[in-house]
Amino acid sequence: MAQSGQVAEAVSRVTGRPVELVEITTYGDVSREALAQIGGTGVFVTALRDALLKGEVDFAVHSLKDLPTTQPDELVVAAVPVREDPRDVIVARDALKFTDLPSGARIGTGSPRRMAQLNAYARSHGLDIATVPIRGNVDTRIGFVRSGELDAVVLAAAGLNRIGRGDEVTDFLSVDTVLPAPGQGALAIECTAGNADLIAALGELDDPFTRIAVTAERSLLAALEAGCSAPVGALADLPPLSDPLERGDPQADGQKIVKEMRLRGVVGTTDGTRMVQLSTTGPVPETHDGAMALGRELAAEMLAQGAAGLMGERAQ
Numbered sequence: 606m607a608q609s610g611q612v613a614e615a616v617s618r619v620t621g622r623p624v625e626l627v628e629i630t631t632y633g634d635v636s637r638e639a640l641a642q643i644g645g646t647g648v649f650v651t652a653l654r655d656a657l658l659k660g661e662v663d664f665a666v667h668s669l670k671d672l673p674t675t676q677p678d679e680l681v682v683a684a685v686p687v688r689e690d691p692r693d694v695i696v697a698r699d700a701l702k703f704t705d706l707p708s709g710a711r712i713g714t715g716s717p718r719r720m721a722q723l724n725a726y727a728r729s730h731g732l733d734i735a736t737v738p739i740r741g742n743v744d745t746r747i748g749f750v751r752s753g754e755l756d757a758v759v760l761a762a763a764g765l766n767r768i769g770r771g772d773e774v775t776d777f778l779s780v781d782t783v784l785p786a787p788g789q790g791a792l793a794i795e796c797t798a799g800n801a802d803l804i805a806a807l808g809e810l811d812d813p814f815t816r817i818a819v820t821a822e823r824s825l826l827a828a829l830e831a832g833c834s835a836p837v838g839a840l841a842d843l844p845p846l847s848d849p850l851e852r853g854d855p856q857a858d859g860q861k862i863v864k865e866m867r868l869r870g871v872v873g874t875t876d877g878t879r880m881v882q883l884s885t886t887g888p889v890p891e892t893h894d895g896a897m898a899l900g901r902e903l904a905a906e907m908l909a910q911g912a913a914g915l916m917g918e919r920a921q
Contacts, residue, residue, distance in 0.1 A: 606626065607768045608767045608792055609626055610626060612666045613626055616810070619806060627656070627661065627662050630652070650672055654677070654680060657680060657797060658680070658797070663800075664683070664803065666792055666793075666795075667793045668788075669788035669823075670786040672788065675827070679797060681795065682793045683807035683808055683811070684808055686812055687812040687815055688790045688815040689762070689763035689790040690762040690790055691763065691780070691790035692761075692762045692783075692790075693719060693761060693762065693778045693783050693785060694760055694762045694765065695712075695757050695758070695775055695776040697776065698756055698757065701776070702775065703778060703782075704732070706732075709733050709734070709735065710733075710734050710735070710756040711734075711757075712735070712756065713736075713739040713749050714739065715738055715740050716786070719736075720736040721836040721872075721875050721880065722873065722877070722880075723783065723877070724875070725877030725878075726877070736875075737755060739755075743768065747773065757775075759783075761785070761790065762774065762790070763790040780840055784839060784869055784871045785839075786838065786839075787819070787822035787823050787839040788823055817841075817890055818842075818866065821890065821897070823900065824898075824900025824904070825837075825901070825904045828900060828908075829904050829907065829908065835872075836915070838869075838872075839868070842868075842869070843866050864888065866888070867884055869884040870904065881915060883903060883906050883910070885899065885903050
């Protein structure tokens with residue numbers, strides 16, 4: 606609701622028209638099952654798309670990392686606005702940093718991707734942690750820390766920033782430690798494919814650099830045949846844009862010349878014992894197809910190194 610409200614304000618600015626928020630509850634919102642158990646892919650999206658197709662809403666706002674990689678013909682992502690901070694963060698007791706957590710610390714996350722990378726980092730740095738599966742909204746998750754049930758929880762920086770609770774973060778996890786989910790920190794504004802006027806209006810909010818980056822990341826995910834609950838991390842860096850982005854300032858240095866893009870991908874077992882992590886750097890793709898090809902190429906290299914065997918059940 607917070608991110609939809611921010612997009613609604615932006616749409617009103619560019620169109621001069623009022624925007625009404627329509628609250629829709631999705632299966633992913635109400636289910637307490639682990640995302641990997643309920644299929645992950647599309648559980649936060651299907652109800653919104655149904656409302657679009659029925660004409661109950663004009664456009665929908667998704668967290669891009671929740672959006673399935675297969676796009677229905679009847680719908681189009683009309684805009685991908687400027688990306689928020691893509692990093693994961695820790696909210697820990699006693700304002701602790703990740704590396705200062707005590708031996709045996711219990712860290713809550715519902716994400717196999719986060720579990721895999723946190724456990725791998727801990728293993729390689731001699732840290733003793735236990736990752737604990739959790740679900741719930743921000744209040745529920747941080748509540749596990751406040752009550753003493755967990756020592757820390759992992760959340761997305763973008764989500765906390767959008768609801769004005771970034772000051773509760775006790776540590777930012779470098780993307781060198783934990784690669785975010787493909788598309789993390791970005792939003793997708795979706796509408797029906799036949800509404801050319803609305804597509805044009807929403808397109809005013811599109812950020813071409815963000816769109817090309819997330820297209821490459823999601824292409825990697827799709828080529829691995831993995832869903833959004835799989836232990837896959839990916840990030841396309843666009844130096845010099847990525848440094849201010851990681852400082853949580855998406856507007857800074859926006860005028861600099863961007864010539865190269867680095868795409869990084871990781872997949873691993875949730876216990877962190879086996880990981881495949883690769884990267885590739887090249888000219889910024891000038892087209893959608895170019896970004897898609899970059900993702901597929903890196904995915905092919907990862908599959909050649911055994912990535913498929915690390916993902917458990919692959920998405921159908």
